[in-house]
Amino acid sequence: STYTFLHIRLSPKMPQAPMPKFSSSVKLKYVKLGYQYLVNHFLSLLLIPIMAVIAVELLRMGPEEILNVWNSLHFDLVQVLCSSFLVIFISTVYFMSKPRTVYLVDYSCYKPPVTCRVPFATFMEHSRLILKDKPKSVEFQMRILERSGLGEETCLPPAIHYIPPTPTMDEARSEAQMVIFTAMDDLFKKTGLMPKDIDILIVNCSLFSPTPSLSAMVINKYKLRSNIKSFNLSGMGCSAGLISVDLARDLLQVHPNSNAVIVSTEIITPNYYKGNERAMLLPNCLFRMGSAAILMSNRRSDRWRAKYKLCHLVRTHRGADDKSYYCVYEQEDKEGNIGINLSKDLMAIAGEALKANITTIGPLVLPASEQLLFLSSLIGRKIFNPKWKPYIPDFKLAFEHFCIHAGGRAVIDELQKNLQLSGEHVEASRMTLHRFGNTSSSSLWYELSYIESKGRMRRGARVWQIAFGSGFKCNSAVWKCNRTIKTPKDGPWSDCIDRYPVFIPEVVKL
Amino acid sequence: MGRSQEKGQGQGPIYNIRLSTVGATRPSETGTTHEPTGLDLAMKLHYLKAAYIYSSDTARDLTVTHVKAAMFMLFDQIAWTTGRLWRKDSGRPYIKCNDCGTRFVEGDCNLTVQEWLSIPDRSVDEYLVYHQPIGPELPFSPMIFVQMTRFKCGGLALGLSWANIMGDSFSLLDAFNLWAKAISGEKIYIRETSEKDRRFQKPNPTVKDLDSIKRVDPVGDLWITPNNKKMANYCFNLTVADQISPYFPANGDDQIPVFGILAGIIWKCIAKVREEPNPVTVTIIRKDPNELKPKGIRNSQMISSVHVDFPVAEANVEELVKCMAKSTDERCGIDEIGESCDGILDFVVYGAKLTFVDLSEVDLYEAKVKGKSPESVYCNVEGIGEEGLVVVFAAENSEERVVTVTLPEEEMERVKSEFKKCGLIAA
Numbered sequence: 001s002t003y004t005f006l007h008i009r010l011s012p013k014m015p016q017a018p019m020p021k022f023s024s025s026v027k028l029k030y031v032k033l034g035y036q037y038l039v040n041h042f043l044s045l046l047l048i049p050i051m052a053v054i055a056v057e058l059l060r061m062g063p064e065e066i067l068n069v070w071n072s073l074h075f076d077l078v079q080v081l082c083s084s085f086l087v088i089f090i091s092t093v094y095f096m097s098k099p100r101t102v103y104l105v106d107y108s109c110y111k112p113p114v115t116c117r118v119p120f121a122t123f124m125e126h127s128r129l130i131l132k133d134k135p136k137s138v139e140f141q142m143r144i145l146e147r148s149g150l151g152e153e154t155c156l157p158p159a160i161h162y163i164p165p166t167p168t169m170d171e172a173r174s175e176a177q178m179v180i181f182t183a184m185d186d187l188f189k190k191t192g193l194m195p196k197d198i199d200i201l202i203v204n205c206s207l208f209s210p211t212p213s214l215s216a217m218v219i220n221k222y223k224l225r226s227n228i229k230s231f232n233l234s235g236m237g238c239s240a241g242l243i244s245v246d247l248a249r250d251l252l253q254v255h256p257n258s259n260a261v262i263v264s265t266e267i268i269t270p271n272y273y274k275g276n277e278r279a280m281l282l283p284n285c286l287f288r289m290g291s292a293a294i295l296m297s298n299r300r301s302d303r304w305r306a307k308y309k310l311c312h313l314v315r316t317h318r319g320a321d322d323k324s325y326y327c328v329y330e331q332e333d334k335e336g337n338i339g340i341n342l343s344k345d346l347m348a349i350a351g352e353a354l355k356a357n358i359t360t361i362g363p364l365v366l367p368a369s370e371q372l373l374f375l376s377s378l379i380g381r382k383i384f385n386p387k388w389k390p391y392i393p394d395f396k397l398a399f400e401h402f403c404i405h406a407g408g409r410a411v412i413d414e415l416q417k418n419l420q421l422s423g424e425h426v427e428a429s430r431m432t433l434h435r436f437g438n439t440s441s442s443s444l445w446y447e448l449s450y451i452e453s454k455g456r457m458r459r460g461a462r463v464w465q466i467a468f469g470s471g472f473k474c475n476s477a478v479w480k481c482n483r484t485i486k487t488p489k490d491g492p493w494s495d496c497i498d499r500y501p502v503f504i505p506e507v508v509k510l
Numbered sequence: 511m512g513r514s515q516e517k518g519q520g521q522g523p524i525y526n527i528r529l530s531t532v533g534a535t536r537p538s539e540t541g542t543t544h545e546p547t548g549l550d551l552a553m554k555l556h557y558l559k560a561a562y563i564y565s566s567d568t569a570r571d572l573t574v575t576h577v578k579a580a581m582f583m584l585f586d587q588i589a590w591t592t593g594r595l596w597r598k599d600s601g602r603p604y605i606k607c608n609d610c611g612t613r614f615v616e617g618d619c620n621l622t623v624q625e626w627l628s629i630p631d632r633s634v635d636e637y638l639v640y641h642q643p644i645g646p647e648l649p650f651s652p653m654i655f656v657q658m659t660r661f662k663c664g665g666l667a668l669g670l671s672w673a674n675i676m677g678d679s680f681s682l683l684d685a686f687n688l689w690a691k692a693i694s695g696e697k698i699y700i701r702e703t704s705e706k707d708r709r710f711q712k713p714n715p716t717v718k719d720l721d722s723i724k725r726v727d728p729v730g731d732l733w734i735t736p737n738n739k740k741m742a743n744y745c746f747n748l749t750v751a752d753q754i755s756p757y758f759p760a761n762g763d764d765q766i767p768v769f770g771i772l773a774g775i776i777w778k779c780i781a782k783v784r785e786e787p788n789p790v791t792v793t794i795i796r797k798d799p800n801e802l803k804p805k806g807i808r809n810s811q812m813i814s815s816v817h818v819d820f821p822v823a824e825a826n827v828e829e830l831v832k833c834m835a836k837s838t839d840e841r842c843g844i845d846e847i848g849e850s851c852d853g854i855l856d857f858v859v860y861g862a863k864l865t866f867v868d869l870s871e872v873d874l875y876e877a878k879v880k881g882k883s884p885e886s887v888y889c890n891v892e893g894i895g896e897e898g899l900v901v902v903f904a905a906e907n908s909e910e911r912v913v914t915v916t917l918p919e920e921e922m923e924r925v926k927s928e929f930k931k932c933g934l935i936a937a
Contacts, residue, residue, distance in 0.1 A: 114582065119608065119609040119610065121608035121609060122609070122610050125611075126531065129529075152537035158575070162528055163530060
């Protein structure tokens with residue numbers, strides 16, 4: 001494209017007749033491409049004239065003159081030794097202070113049994129039977145479900161299939177065991193990891209926090225080592241998955257030659273809202289069963305087989321602002337039923353949180369061309385004319401794949417619009433919402449699995465995972481694919497990937 | 511029927527009722543429907559029931575999860591039965607295949623299987639079948655109810671209530687046998703029946719004035735048979751050798767028509783009690799001998815009418831048996847009637863006239879769990895007309911039969927004493 005750019009610049013005569021629109025937009029595209037190439041490869045492009053000059057000089061000087069220059073440098077032993085020591089010292093300091101690379105070796109997502117399936121019609125019929133005195137609430141749930149973007153194969157745990165649901169603590173524990181142990185067994189099988197080898201264990205589950213903790217439950221089941229570093233994160237919402245990754249990364253900086261297992265899940269059983277306050281019925285309609293187990297490592301031996309390398313992880317917390325803090329709030333309704341109240345400003349607040357997050361992550365990932373444009377637009381707006389439209393950096397240049405937390409259709413729509421993403425970029429998120437529903441912190445992993453199952457993950461591809469959660473938080477993780485990933489034969493998408501992508505209508509008629 | 515219970519409350523000796531839903535594992539394609547035939551629509555006020563009891567040795571380790579998983583495999587084959595009934599603009603009911611599911615009811619019983627089986631009147635098994643009629647809202651009424659009752663000793667009873675609009679008793683019993691296969695881990699398959707398969711060919715002379723079907727007052731969307739009389743159930747066992755054979759003179763190698771004789775005896779008893787006017791027409795429902803195998807889920811039972819001109823109370827059983835052999839198949843006529851009114855009118859077939867159902871050819875004990883047959887099986891029909899119903903089916907022992915009688919309460923005691931007189935039941 002450089003050549004095209006140069007060609008356009010050098011061609012002297014341009015036709016005077018008015019251009020058809022297509023051709024002018026094509027020209028604009030090439031101008032943009034040329035600009036991007038120029039700025040992003042500035043240093044390497046600078047190298048070309050420098051090397052040209054040196055080559056010309058060398059050719060001019062001839063071999064004897066070069067030899068003379070070499071001999072006049074007066075190398076003596078002390079100088080040589082000192083310079084080599086300096087070089088070695090500087091490189092050692094550099095390598096020691098470089099943060100350890102953290103790899104994602106592999107991960108596995110839980111596929112619920114088909115007997116837990118909840119078709120729309122079943123959900124609605126149960127709703128009518130449970131809320132039989134509140135037809136308006138039933139009507140509301142139906143409208144939510146119609147527009148939710150969920151499909152007919154999402155799953156709820158066995159206790160929620162009862163009319164009315166039977167959310168006892170036993171049932172909650174049994175759901176936790178079912179989803180966590182199955183995902184971990186699968187992870188062990190995939191990676192050949194021995195339970196005794198796990199150095200760090202992080203379990204995150206927002207709304208179910210028994211004593212002993214879920215991480216203790218895992219340690220008990222798999223007989224993990226007594227000196228394991230275990231953590232249990234609760235109450236941190238749907239973005240807790242990336243918080244766990246951040247914690248794992250920090251721990252892996254401190255502990256050399258270690259691995260970390262992260263379990264991200266949300267236990268649905270104890271959190272079924274039994275009342276009929278509309279804003280609190282929403283989670284019943286959207287949250288579904290799911291979990292993911294992830295193996296991360298800083299061991300050099302895992303480098304060759306790891307799937308991804310963690311490049312950046314940016315956490316943004318908007319809790320200081322009252323509106324953000326209260327927008328996802330667990331409380332009792334008038335009748336004493338506990339549920340999660342979602343405020344009407346949720347989308348706006350999510351947008352704000354995303355902007356804050358982008359401001360931090362942009363400089364880390366965007367190519368120089370985009371950053372320059374953004375900077376000039378910023379300066380222009382500040383100095384020249386505040387009415388200029390703010391320049392939205394094109395993140396499609398920074399990433400090949402996007403995993404947007406499948407919190408709901410509105411979230412994905414909003415982000416697609418804000419980041420100017422195409423349908424294919426958000427396909428993983430939409431299809432995960434359709435097939436698995438909102439599985440909270442584990443949804444990002446189902447989305448990543450979708451992209452792999454479609455065979456789109458190539459070596460060097462960069463992935464951006466964005467998660468939102470109560471607080472209000474927006475967390476981003478940037479991964480780089482370490483090796484081209486073959487379409488997996490098992491996994492949550494193995495039996496249905498051929499049916500995807502599906503067209504999801506705006507409103508599904510029930 | 512007095513035994514139908516409100517949701518959530520115990521049914522007599524059954525307590526701790528918990529409702530949930532089971533369905534099919536794969537989603538049906540949006541917009542799929544199942545169109546009932548005229549015959550299906552004519553049978554819409556009836557519900558077929560069956561209850562299977564398994565001993566504690568067989569079923570102690572069978573958990574709800576196992577039972578439900580096998581149910582899912584069964585309903586995978588017949589996903590349309592998990593749909594719901596809607597009406598077209600013309601008012602004609604059809605099944606929308608929306609995967610809504612069948613209702614699964616769990617309950618506990620304070621008795622052991624032995625204690626339960628020692629109750630002489632086997633119609634106590636009605637408590638093992640959770641039944642709700644379709645309606646008052648068609649789109650939210652399951653067509654199938656499955657009840658799983660756990661006995662004190664660990665034994666298990668499975669009761670099914672199945673709306674007749676979907677298929678006949680033979681379909682239901684076949685389906686349950688397949689469930690038993692599924693729970694043993696076998697792969698099962700039910701043939702899909704297209705609408706064409708399920709329709710009947712028109713006979714040469716169109717049958718007029720059918721006896722086996724009777725129009726009833728409109729029931730709207732609550733499909734309960736409007737009866738003025740309260741009905742009662744009674745169920746008993748009998749041995750062919752003791753109670754049946756004496757009636758048929760030994761004719762060498764001829765097969766004793768056990769069902770025919772039994773029906774004849776019972777017909778006589780009931781005629782004696784009813785005095786006037788004699789039931790001179792009865793309906794016989796049995797399996798179609800020309801049925802294609804495998805059958806699929808459909809209404810293909812033979813519905814025939816038997817007409818006699820002589821007083822039944824004094825008649826010879828042999829004569830009655832001979833008349834029953836000359837019954838006329840009225841299925842096509844019923845199909846036409848149901849078709850012509852587009853399912854708007856309401857009819858009753860079971861109990862329009864005194865009805866005898868022959869299930870003796872069905873091997874009920876084939877429904878084996880862990881290789882063991884059930885201890886006891888019970889069959890009946892809910893929502894029948896006032897003329898009454900007699901269902902005859904096989905016991906575990908091929909030399910025995912089980913009879914379920916449903917009659918108006920006021921007649922039951924007198925009929926039972928007639929049975930005692932002719933030796934059908936112990937005095």
